Amino acid sequence: xxxxxxxxxxxxxxxxxxxxxxxxxxxxxxxxxxxxxxxxxxxxxxxxxxxxxxxxxxxxxxxxxxxxxxxxxxxxxxxxxxxxxxxxxxxxxxxxxxxxxxxxxxxxxxxxxxxxxxxxxxxxxxxxxxxxxxxxxxxxxxxxxxxxxxxxxxxxxxxxxxxxxxxxxxxxxxxxxxxxxxxxxxxxxxxxxxxxxxxxxxxxxxxxxxxxxxxxxxxxxxxxxxxxxxxxxxxxxxxxxxxxxxxxxxxxxxxxxxxxxxxxxxxxxxxxxxxxxxxxxxxxxxxxxxxxxxxxxxxxxxxxxxxxxxxxxxxxxxxxxxxxxxxxxxxxxxxxxxxxxxxxxxxxxxxxxxxxxxxxxxxxxxxxxxxxxxxxxxxxxxxxxxxxxxxxxxxxxxxxxxxxxxxxxxxxxxxxxxxxxxxxxxxxxxxxxxxxxxxxxxxxxxxxxxxxxxxxxxxxxxxxxxxxxxxxxxxxxxxxxxxxxxxxxxxxx
Numbered sequence: 050x051x052x053x054x055x056x057x058x059x060x061x062x063x064x065x066x067x068x069x070x071x072x073x074x075x076x077x078x079x080x081x082x083x084x085x086x087x088x089x090x091x092x093x094x095x096x097x098x099x100x101x102x103x104x105x106x107x108x109x110x111x112x113x114x115x116x117x118x119x120x121x122x123x124x125x126x127x128x129x130x131x132x133x134x135x136x137x138x139x140x141x142x143x144x145x146x147x148x149x150x151x152x153x154x155x156x157x158x159x160x161x162x163x164x165x166x167x168x169x170x171x172x173x174x175x176x177x178x179x180x181x182x183x184x185x186x187x188x189x190x191x192x193x194x195x196x197x198x199x200x201x202x203x204x205x206x207x208x209x210x211x212x213x214x215x216x217x218x219x220x221x222x223x224x225x226x227x228x229x230x231x232x233x234x235x236x237x238x239x240x241x242x243x244x245x246x247x248x249x250x251x252x253x254x255x256x257x258x259x260x261x262x263x264x265x266x267x268x269x270x271x272x273x274x275x276x277x278x279x280x281x282x283x284x285x286x287x288x289x290x291x292x293x294x295x296x297x298x299x300x301x302x303x304x305x306x307x308x309x310x311x312x313x314x315x316x317x318x319x320x321x322x323x324x325x326x327x328x329x330x331x332x333x334x335x336x337x338x339x340x341x342x343x344x345x346x347x348x349x350x351x352x353x354x355x356x357x358x359x360x361x362x363x364x365x366x367x368x369x370x371x372x373x374x375x376x377x378x379x380x381x382x383x384x385x386x387x388x389x390x391x392x393x394x395x396x397x398x399x400x401x402x403x404x405x406x407x408x409x410x411x412x413x414x415x416x417x418x419x420x421x422x423x424x425x426x427x428x429x430x431x432x433x434x435x436x437x438x439x440x441x442x443x444x445x446x447x448x449x450x451x452x453x454x455x456x457x458x459x460x461x462x463x464x465x466x467x468x469x470x471x472x473x474x475x476x477x478x479x480x481x482x483x484x485x486x487x488x489x490x491x492x493x494x495x496x497x498x499x500x501x502x503x504x505x506x507x508x509x510x511x512x513x514x515x516x517x518x519x520x521x522x523x524x525x526x527x528x529x530x531x532x533x534x535x536x537x538x539x540x541x542x
Contacts, residue, residue, distance in 0.1 A: 051255040052290070054283045055263075056218055057170075057210035059247040060225055061203055062235040063177060064109045069200040070176040071100030071143065076201050079180060080241060084195035092176075092200030094139030099329050102127075106174060106202035107333065109234040110150055111343045113204060114172045116228055116350055119154035124334050125173075127327040135194055136179035144175035144205075146324045150333070156208070156228070157352050158220040159370075167221050168209040177201040180242075204234070210249065210260070215280050222246060222275055227351050231376045239270045246275050251296070252286045261286070262296040266310055269303055278303040282310050354379055362386065362397035371405045377419045378404075385426035392434025403433060407447055411454050424453045432460040440464070441471050444517050473520040475527065478511075481519065482528050485510045486535075496532050497539045504532060 068075060072091035091098045114121055126148040131141045154169035179199040181192045206225065212218050226244060229235035237244055246269040251261035266282060269275040286296055301310040349357070351373055358369045358379070372382045382404055386397045394400065408429065412422060432453070436446045441464060449463050456463075464470060472478065485507060486493050496503040511524050 050291075052252045052287050053255045053257075054213050054279075055210045055251045055253060055260055056212040056279060057249045058208045058212070058218065058221060059249070059265075060206045060208075060222075061177075061245045061247070062206065062229055063243045064106050064202040064204055064234055065236065066103055066105045066109065066202050068103060070103050070106055070174070070202040071200060074200065077197050078241070079195065079197055082197055084193070084197060087197045088199070092138070093196060100143060100327075102330065102333060103202055107150075107335075108343050109202075109232070110172065110174050110204050111335065111340065112232045112234055112347060113206065113229065114151035114154070115344055115347060116232060117151075117154035117156055117169050117172065117206075119151035119169060119172055121151050121335060121340060122148060123336070124148070124332045125150045126332050127174075127330045128324045129327050130175075131323045132321075134178065135192065136181050136196075136199070138179065138196055138199055142176060142178065143327055143330070145173035148332075149173035150335075156221060156224055158217065158224050160214075160216050160220050167211045167217070170207045170209050172204065172206050175203050175205060177203040210251075210263075215276050215283075218248070218279050219272065219276055222272055224351070227374060231348060231351050233348070239272070242270055245270055248275065248279050248282075250279055250282045250286070252283060252290065262298050264296065264299055264301050264310075266301045266303055267313065274303055274305065277308055278310060281308065285310065348376070351376075362401070364398060364401055368398070368401045368405055371409075372401060375419065381419050381422070381426045385430050388427040388430035389433055392430055392437065394430065394433045394437045399433060399437075400430070403429065407450055411451065415454070422454075423457045424450065428453065428459055435460060435464060439471055439473060439520060441469055442517065442519075442521050445469050445471065448517075469518060471520050472515060472518050473523055475523060478515070478519050478523050479527055481511050481514050482524070482531055485514060486531060493532070493535065497536050504529065507532070 063076075066076060069087075069092055072089050074087050074089050074092055077087045091100060111121065125145060127143050128146040129141045130144045130146070133140055149171045151172040152170065154172070155166040156169060157164060157166050177198050177200065179194055179196040181194060183190060183192050208221065212221060226235075226237045226239075229244070230237045235244060239245070248266045248269065249263045250266065251263035253259060253261040264282065264286075266278045269278055282301070289296060300313045302313045303309075304311050354373045355369055358364050358373055359366070364372070371378075373379050382400065385400050385404065389395075389397075389400050408422070408424070412419065429450075432446055432450060435441045435449075436443065441449065445464075449460055449469065452458065452463050453460060489507065489510065492503050492507060496507070508521075508525055508528055511528060512519060512521065515524070
């Protein structure tokens with residue numbers, strides 16, 4: 050029997066606000082701040098304290114809901130979600146349940162089978178929990194609690210079970226991360242736990258419309274873990290069913306070292322959390338003016354930019370995907386294209402190739418983001434202008450760009466200081482060609498006898514003699530004219 054996987058994702062994204070969801074405590078980097086230093090009476094769950102909703106967090110959530118084409122609830126309600134973990138100081142979490150901020154919607158994804166949409170079930174706000182650090186001490190294991198993260202605004206985005214392959218899961222996860230970064234509401238840093246995935250996975254006979262028993266894989270904090278955990282769980286469930294077994298509904302963890310899912314607890318249902326409306330918070334009201342204000346601040350969305358780059362700049366799909374993956378990269382490209390036109394470079398694809406090739410290579414070598422690039426887009430455009438006019442050749446342009454990265458100097462300064470302008474004077478190049486032919490009579494003889502590949506070797510020798518400054522088109526033209534003349538002379542002898 051063939052089986053089909055049915056997969057839905059729950060994504061938790063910490064919002065990039067300066068303060069927490071219900072208090073004025075600052076949001077701090079857990080890897081830098083001292084534990085339990087960004088905590089007050091409210092986020093520590095002290096009796097008699099009252100929460101106040103963070104307006105900016107709501108606006109960030111609205112951005113996401115609008116981008117996903119969700120229905121925005123003009124009145125939503127916060128609820129208490131009761132469960133008792135050491136990292137939850139109040140003994141409950143303030144979340145949204147029956148009346149969330151937004152419902153419906155879709156996220157477009159691209160796979161090897163084309164473009165399609167994954168439906169969004171709901172988008173709602175809640176507060177994050179604290180962080181536990183498990184320690185193996187001399188007297189046995191114990192855990193340390195850091196409440197710096199407790200109360201940080203958290204956005205939960207729940208998809209419908211519309212995915213059936215690991216490829217679709219990958220495309221959805223990466224697409225949602227890209228959207229959150231474009232909107233400026235989340236950094237997408239999964240290593241720091243700022244973006245976390247939970248996968249609901251089940252399998253069923255192919256062609257069946259009934260859903261199988263699902264399991265939930267919690268706290269997947271990398272795309273590798275997400276993909277491997279989902280792939281393993283699909284295989285595991287198929288093996289169980291083929292052996293005549295039954296899938297148990299449960300919550301699983303992912304064991305990174307063993308690359309297997311492990312049981313953590315039985316799956317909770319909604320009634321286990323004893324939801325009820327948060328008595329200390331009134332309904333959250335989103336009026337037309339507020340919604341239109343948020344809509345007016347929306348940036349161009351990733352898939353909109355993707356289509357525009359192809360239509361306006363005529364870029365192939367591969368280059369378009371690379372250049373629109375991150376908003377700062379796309380912004381750099383557009384500034385570079387505009388500046389390049391002033392230097393006579395009319396083909397956006399040339400700018401794209403230099404960005405996705407040489408520029409990305411240098412950034413990756415140094416572990417830099419595009420925002421940290423020591424070469425501004427206007428200077429990359431100036432360098433391409435020198436190349437376009439024939440003042441330098443491609444090899445020299447690559448060397449100049451590398452030096453620009455190292456020194457921060459402008460292209461023109463480096464070219465002039467090092468005397469790197471390309472030589473196109475035919476009489477001078479003719480002299481170099483003659484010197485190379487006279488220095489390598491055996492290779493010339495091989496070419497005359499029909500060994501065509503020798504011409505490329507001789508070309509390299511001429512370029513070496515010219516220290517890479519000769520115009521390669523002129524070099525090749527003069528070299529081939531001389532070699533063919535020698536072959537004719539030999540034939541007529």
